Amino acid sequence: xxxxxxxxxxxxxxxxxxxxxxxxxxxxxxxxxxxxxxxxxxxxxxxxxxxxxxxxxxxxxxxxxxxxxxxxxxxxxxxxxxxxxxxxxxxxxxxxxxxxxxxxxxxxxxxxxxxxxxxxxxxxxxxxxxxxxxxxxxxxxxxxxxxxxxxxxxxxxxxxxxxxxxxxxxxxxxxxxxxxxxxxxxxxxxxxxxxxxxxxxxxxxxxxxxxxxxxxxxxxxxxx
Ligand SMILES: CC(C)(COP(=O)(O)OP(=O)(O)OC[C@H]1O[C@@H](n2cnc3c(N)ncnc32)[C@H](O)[C@@H]1OP(=O)(O)O)[C@@H](O)C(=O)NCCC(=O)NCCS
Numbered sequence: 001x002x003x004x005x006x007x008x009x010x011x012x013x014x015x016x017x018x019x020x021x022x023x024x025x026x027x028x029x030x031x032x033x034x035x036x037x038x039x040x041x042x043x044x045x046x047x048x049x050x051x052x053x054x055x056x057x058x059x060x061x062x063x064x065x066x067x068x069x070x071x072x073x074x075x076x077x078x079x080x081x082x083x084x085x086x087x088x089x090x091x092x093x094x095x096x097x098x099x100x101x102x103x104x105x106x107x108x109x110x111x112x113x114x115x116x117x118x119x120x121x122x123x124x125x126x127x128x129x130x131x132x133x134x135x136x137x138x139x140x141x142x143x144x145x146x147x148x149x150x151x152x153x154x155x156x157x158x159x160x161x162x163x164x165x166x167x168x169x170x171x172x173x174x175x176x177x178x179x180x181x182x183x184x185x186x187x188x189x190x191x192x193x194x195x196x197x198x199x200x201x202x203x204x205x206x207x208x209x210x211x212x213x214x215x216x217x218x219x220x221x222x223x224x
Pocket of ligand 1: 162164179180198
């Protein structure tokens with residue numbers, strides 16, 4: 001939608017005020033700070049390896065290496081998140097997956113998020129990280145033969161949920177149905193159906209499997 005704006009201007013040589021009209025795009029009330037989402041239609045020509053149905057990606061996300069990124073159905077990626085899958089890297093996102101705002105996924109060695117998994121705000125997943133031992137130089141500005149990179153695919157199985165502000169280091173598998181509390185550091189594989197938290201993440205208790213019944217119920221409902 002457009003509106004006509006009338007503005008006054010001063011004709012420089014005649015010292016009088018005149019009026020001109022310019023066409024300005026109208027911004028709906030309350031939307032100035034809301035960049036909104038790209039949906040399937042907007043994304044179909046972006047070169048994703050796979051793009052499912054009902055996918056929404058906030059317009060202020062950074063997505064690098066779309067040709068290495070697969071996205072299933074019913075996926076939402078919120079604002080200021082970055083997904084990077086350069087070179088031989090990849091990021092594979094299943095269906096019914098949510099990635100909250102301010103998340104970072106560096107998929108140089110591969111990141112897999114299976115169906116019904118999710119990241120709360122500010123989760124960072126690294127499939128590559130510098131060696132911090134002091135035996136090597138660090139950071140990407142240094143020639144590779146001076147550095148050592150710890151590397152390995154990160155895999156979140158079905159129904160895994162990661163709490164806000166958590167960090168997952170390279171080469172980690174989180175078993176089906178496990179949950180990780182806010183502000184946790186995951187530096188070892190986590191077994192299925194546990195609730196973990198802390199730095200490093202430790203098991204607090206078992207997680208209920210009732211959600212599997214709810215998944216079945218939802219799927220039956222969607223088939224109708
Ligand atoms: C881990 C978590 C799931 C546990 O919840 P819970 O089962 O209700 O457990 P409780 O709150 O009873 O906590 C049990 C103990 O663990 C501690 N604890 C819980 N979560 C913790 C966390 N993330 N970091 C450190 N300690 C934590 C509690 O303080 C409590 O300790 P205490 O027994 O000494 O008092 C929850 O605390 C959490 O972190 N959820 C993630 C929330 C989130 O990120 N939401 C974002 C929007 S989706």
